[in-house]
Amino acid sequence: MIDKSVFSFTRYGVTLEPLKEGQAEMVRHWRNTPRIRELMLDTDIITEEQQRSWFQKVWNDPKQIYFLIYFKAQPIGVASLVNIDTDQATAEPGMYIYDEKYQGNILPFSAAFALNDIAFEVLKLTCLHGKIFESNKASLRFHSACGYQETGIVDTLRTLHLRQENYLPARQKLTRFMRF
Amino acid sequence: MSNQQKLLDTFAQSLAIPSTSITDTLTYNTIPEWDSTAHMILVAELEDAFDVMLDTDDIIDMSSFAKAKEILTKYDVNF
Numbered sequence A: 001m002i003d004k005s006v007f008s009f010t011r012y013g014v015t016l017e018p019l020k021e022g023q024a025e026m027v028r029h030w031r032n033t034p035r036i037r038e039l040m041l042d043t044d045i046i047t048e049e050q051q052r053s054w055f056q057k058v059w060n061d062p063k064q065i066y067f068l069i070y071f072k073a074q075p076i077g078v079a080s081l082v083n084i085d086t087d088q089a090t091a092e093p094g095m096y097i098y099d100e101k102y103q104g105n106i107l108p109f110s111a112a113f114a115l116n117d118i119a120f121e122v123l124k125l126t127c128l129h130g131k132i133f134e135s136n137k138a139s140l141r142f143h144s145a146c147g148y149q150e151t152g153i154v155d156t157l158r159t160l161h162l163r164q165e166n167y168l169p170a171r172q173k174l175t176r177f178m179r180f
Numbered sequence B: 001m002s003n004q005q006k007l008l009d010t011f012a013q014s015l016a017i018p019s020t021s022i023t024d025t026l027t028y029n030t031i032p033e034w035d036s037t038a039h040m041i042l043v044a045e046l047e048d049a050f051d052v053m054l055d056t057d058d059i060i061d062m063s064s065f066a067k068a069k070e071i072l073t074k075y076d077v078n079f
Helices: A023-032 A049-057 A106-124 A137-145 A164-176 B003-015 B036-050 B056-061 B065-074
Strands: A010-011 A014-018 A064-069 A074-085 A090-097 A128-131 A147-154 A157-163
Touching: A010 A106, A014 A106, A023 A049, A023 A064, A023 A074, A064 A106, A074 A106, A090 A106, A106 A137, A106 A164, A106 B036, A128 A137, A137 A157, A137 A164, A137 B036, A157 A164, B003 B036, B003 B065, B036 B056, B036 B065
Parallel strands: A090 A128
Antiparallel strands: A010 A014, A014 A064, A064 A074, A074 A090, A128 A157, A147 A157
């Protein structure tokens, strides 16, 4: 169980902290940016009011956590665990890097690994489930490099899962470059 | 083989693109082949090819072919 008001997790050069109310509007602007929105399953523009009610729902729901990703004390993106099921020990992760300077290099891996470590080590989950548009080849390659295994296709979405035994060797290959 | 040619070959192999399409203006996120996964393959190949160990800040800053040359120069690789 994570106390969203105080939790902070620093590893691989990045820090993940639960999104706070005062940051929700900044994240709404990020999320509504076309280059971010087009990556989402729901591509609708989000209004200020929708964001406020979304935040209240998320903040009070133990089954979902949204994190701000910080690099060098600056927020650069959002990571999330939703549909956290403590009985099945599963969740669905999500992540985007808003700052374009950090999108195509090592930091997406840093953030994904920190999120996975929260899931496996802090929350004691055993399997993460994901869905990725079949057309999003970069994301498919990224998840494969993180140890995800494909489990099927539903319409235009590939389904994947990540188990800790597949994650740890994949992480080891890349953390040798994280010399922070 | 010159370091310029070695760098060209490493980029071509890591990003799976023809070396003829590589110029100083080649920048990540401008071609689909240069995504975060390819970036890490590129870093590994550069470290092997030039026998260097890059600082993480340099890995992050390596955003173009020209920038790669500039960074490698800091590690005593001459072009």
